[in-house]
Amino acid sequence: MTHPPPSSTAQDVLKAADARRLILDSLSPVTGGERVELHAALGRVLAQDVIAPLDVPMHDNSAMDGYAVRAEDLDSGAGSETRLKVVGSALAGHPFAGRLRPGEAVRIMTGAVIPDGADTVVMQEIVRREDDRIFIPAGQQKGRNLRRAGEDLAAGSVALPAGRRCGPAELGLIASLGIGEVAVRRRLRVAFFSTGDELTPIGQPLKPGAIHDSNRHTLAGALARLGCELLDLGIVPDRPTALEAAFAEAAGTADVVITSGGVSVGDADFIRELMARMGEVSFWKLAIKPGRPMAFGRIGDAVLFGLPGNPVATMVSFYQFVQDALLSLMGVTPLPPAARFAARADFALRKPAGRVEYLRGRLLRDGAALGVTLAGAQGSGMLHSMSEADCFIVLPEDCTSVQAGDTVFIQPFHGLV
Ligand SMILES: Nc1nc2c(c(=O)[nH]1)N[C@H]1C(S)=C(S)[C@@H](COP(=O)(O)OP(=O)(O)OC[C@H]3O[C@@H](n4cnc5c(N)ncnc54)[C@H](O)[C@@H]3O)O[C@H]1N2
Ligand code: MOO
Numbered sequence: 323m324t325h326p327p328p329s330s331t332a333q334d335v336l337k338a339a340d341a342r343r344l345i346l347d348s349l350s351p352v353t354g355g356e357r358v359e360l361h362a363a364l365g366r367v368l369a370q371d372v373i374a375p376l377d378v379p380m381h382d383n384s385a386m387d388g389y390a391v392r393a394e395d396l397d398s399g400a401g402s403e404t405r406l407k408v409v410g411s412a413l414a415g416h417p418f419a420g421r422l423r424p425g426e427a428v429r430i431m432t433g434a435v436i437p438d439g440a441d442t443v444v445m446q447e448i449v450r451r452e453d454d455r456i457f458i459p460a461g462q463q464k465g466r467n468l469r470r471a472g473e474d475l476a477a478g479s480v481a482l483p484a485g486r487r488c489g490p491a492e493l494g495l496i497a498s499l500g501i502g503e504v505a506v507r508r509r510l511r512v513a514f515f516s517t518g519d520e521l522t523p524i525g526q527p528l529k530p531g532a533i534h535d536s537n538r539h540t541l542a543g544a545l546a547r548l549g550c551e552l553l554d555l556g557i558v559p560d561r562p563t564a565l566e567a568a569f570a571e572a573a574g575t576a577d578v579v580i581t582s583g584g585v586s587v588g589d590a591d592f593i594r595e596l597m598a599r600m601g602e603v604s605f606w607k608l609a610i611k612p613g614r615p616m617a618f619g620r621i622g623d624a625v626l627f628g629l630p631g632n633p634v635a636t637m638v639s640f641y642q643f644v645q646d647a648l649l650s651l652m653g654v655t656p657l658p659p660a661a662r663f664a665a666r667a668d669f670a671l672r673k674p675a676g677r678v679e680y681l682r683g684r685l686l687r688d689g690a691a692l693g694v695t696l697a698g699a700q701g702s703g704m705l706h707s708m709s710e711a712d713c714f715i716v717l718p719e720d721c722t723s724v725q726a727g728d729t730v731f732i733q734p735f736h737g738l739v
């Protein structure tokens with residue numbers, strides 16, 4: 323296979339934001355879905371709105387442990403305290419059966435249904451009790467300490483919109499509605515393989531110049547966290563026929579194909595040409611570091627990402643471009659905004675203008691302020707500092723230096739996956 327001469331003209335280089343937009347604009351969600359039981363819905367994307375079949379909460383209930391009373395019995399001014407007779411009790415799950423009459427109160431616990439006739443709860447701490455009598459200071463407000471029926475969700479309203487990815491809060495909310503099964507989009511099928519003659523699976527001896535394949539394991543982890551169905555196609559050598567067969571198999575079975583390595587301009591870098599021959603491809607030199615080369619395209623209906631081989635470049639490309647693309651294909655709407663926070667740098671460095679740099683950083687909790695330090699050496703093959711890091715420090719294209727004390731932007735990893 324022949325290669326076009328390496329090109330390094332400025333117009334080849336795309337800004338990260340433009341590449342992201344180009345990718346997202348070209349994608350639409352996969353079709354098809356299934357119904358799953360609630361316990362299996364974590365990480366899944368709702369295919370339909372979830373409508374509340376009942377009010378949440380279902381009844382007016384108490385927000386405090388105390389006494390349910392009738393506000394009109396109380397002295398609302400600065401006068402003397404009110405004396406009431408305790409005629410019964412209401413606990414969560416055990417409503418008071420009767421109706422409150424003038425001069426009466428019911429002992430009530432948090433979550434218990436407000437008895438008929440009562441309209442206010444007075445918290446226990448401000449009430450004096452003597453046998454079955456209570457004394458309430460003047461100045462209580464009508465309607466205090468009540469949680470109204472339907473105040474969280476009214477029956478018939480949209481509890482969760484289609485396109486929402488279910489996290490713990492969504493599972494709890496769906497359960498609170500008494501719904502045990504939800505309609506979700508089908509899982510995204512993602513095929514992935516590593517490319518490179520030097521790559522050796524764990525457990526096999528390393529020949530001279532060989533290394534263990536790590537990218538497949540980082541990708542498997544990142545994809546599993548997103549809830550994708552994984553098709554691990556292993557290691558494929560730098561041989562066009564082998565790569566072509568792997569692409570054909572992957573594109574025939576998966577929605578998305580992700581490869582790592584072989585995407586630059588070296589003599590064994592065949593990915594871009596193969597993708598172009600088998601389908602269509604936009605090859606980009608991106609104005610970012612690490613992760614400069616990346617191939618994006620399609621073979622048939624399958625979306626392809628040819629990620630750069632350097633292990634940290636693979637991860638940066640995944641988090642900056644692939645993750646949102648996968649969420650979009652999974653049907654997530656709206657995509658979560660990129661979480662960026664300002665932090666005080668405790669390091670100094672210089673960088674050339676022109677590329678966004680994603681440095682591996684470690685957050686420092688320095689009193690109320692957020693600080694950040696470098697997580698270690700920043701070579702694009704160095705996974706150790708990636709494992710030490712809990713955020714990317716994002717230095718924009720036009721930044722040329724950072725001084726200790728400068729404000730920089732960070733992306734926490736927990737916002738990425
Ligand atoms: N003349 C140029 N050379 C390079 C450029 C460039 O613009 N002009 N870009 C550099 C950048 S930036 C990167 S990143 C790499 C991308 O290279 P490839 O995608 O072609 O990847 P390989 O050449 O196959 O491998 C690069 C490096 O990564 C190691 N690797 C690959 N796969 C794995 C894996 N699965 N597990 C662990 N390590 C892996 C591989 O052994 C190499 O060391 O190109 C630069 N060159
Ligand atoms: O993406 Mo490359 O990692 O800048 O070396």
Ligand SMILES: [Mg+2]
Pocket residue numbers: 583584585586587588590591631
């Ligand atoms: Mg290469």
